[in-house]
Amino acid sequence: MIKTCGFKIGLAIILAFSGCRKTEQEKIISRAEPYQPSNLFPRERLPSYFNRVVVMPAYCDASSVGVLQFADDLLHQELSKSRIFEPVKLTPKACLELFGKERISSIESLPDNFLNVLTDTYAANGVLFIDLHSYSPYRPISIGVRAKLVDLKSGEFMWAIDETVDGGDASVAVAVLGFQKTKHVQALSENTSGSILQSPRMFMKFLADSIFSTLPNR
Numbered sequence: 631m632i633k634t635c636g637f638k639i640g641l642a643i644i645l646a647f648s649g650c651r652k653t654e655q656e657k658i659i660s661r662a663e664p665y666q667p668s669n670l671f672p673r674e675r676l677p678s679y680f681n682r683v684v685v686m687p688a689y690c691d692a693s694s695v696g697v698l699q700f701a702d703d704l705l706h707q708e709l710s711k712s713r714i715f716e717p718v719k720l721t722p723k724a725c726l727e728l729f730g731k732e733r734i735s736s737i738e739s740l741p742d743n744f745l746n747v748l749t750d751t752y753a754a755n756g757v758l759f760i761d762l763h764s765y766s767p768y769r770p771i772s773i774g775v776r777a778k779l780v781d782l783k784s785g786e787f788m789w790a791i792d793e794t795v796d797g798g799d800a801s802v803a804v805a806v807l808g809f810q811k812t813k814h815v816q817a818l819s820e821n822t823s824g825s826i827l828q829s830p831r832m833f834m835k836f837l838a839d840s841i842f843s844t845l846p847n848r
Contacts, residue, residue: 662800664808667844670791676714676848680781680788683715683756684748687722689733694765697773700831705760708838714845718752736761736778749782756781756788767830770798773837779845789845795837797827809836 688701702719709717722732728751729741736759741747748754757780764774774794781788795802806826826832 662804665795665799665801665805665840667791667793667841669793670789670841670844671787672789672844672846673787674846676788676846677755677781678848679783680755680848681715682752682754683717683758683779684752684754685709685717685719685758686760687720687725687733688760688762689735690762690765694762696767697762697765697830697834701760701762701834704831704834705838708835709758709842711839712842712845714847715756717758718754720752734759736776745780745782745785754782764794769828770796771827771830771833772796772798773830773834775837775841777841791841791844793841795833795840797833803827805840806833806836809839 685706688698688705690697690701702722706717706719725734726732728747729744731741734740745757748757759778759780761776762773763776764772766772772794776792777790778787779789780786797803797806810826826836
């Protein structure tokens with residue numbers, strides 16, 4: 631009887647502590663401002679001719695290769711929604727055929743005639759590089775992205791961003807909840823407000839929507 635009572639008391643203490651911790655987390659989140667990308671360089675406006683962009687396959691190192699199972703498709707889908715320019719998806723196979731590599735990082739030396747090849751092959755005005763420089767699929771999910779939009783005609787940067795978005799950050803949690811409510815994310819119930827923070831695929835969708843919202847208009 632004494633052991634049973636002790637167990638119940640111990641369980642009550644644990645539950646009370648968990649409840650207090652959850653309440654404290656909710657207070658922190660309620661005070662936080664929604665996450666907005668800040669480490670970026672945008673041109674005020676894109677040139678009027680800038681209407682077709684080759685989107686390179688996302689690049690990451692071997693430790694983050696799992697993210698490539700869904701990154702290319704989701705990034706392209708979210709970029710297409712911006713309707714700022716026509717994105718032309720370059721597949722890893724096509725990249726290999728053109729340049730001898732399936733994926734090219736934005737910080738490595740580019741192959742010879744890289745800009746001219748994209749211009750001639752796709753009648754494009756720009757190229758978008760996307761590097762996923764960090765990735766943690768376990769809660770709290772975290773994804774680091776570095777992206778650069780380059781004018782194929784001049785070689786100049788039109789836009790660049792370098793952000794690490796951490797699902798454990800209160801401001802990110804607030805922005806995720808807003809994204810889930812306003813963007814009508816499919817297959818997610820209003821009763822499961824933490825689902826995006828538990829799904830790497832959905833978190834990538836949120837990340838892509840966030841960074842591409844900072845692209846300059848034409």
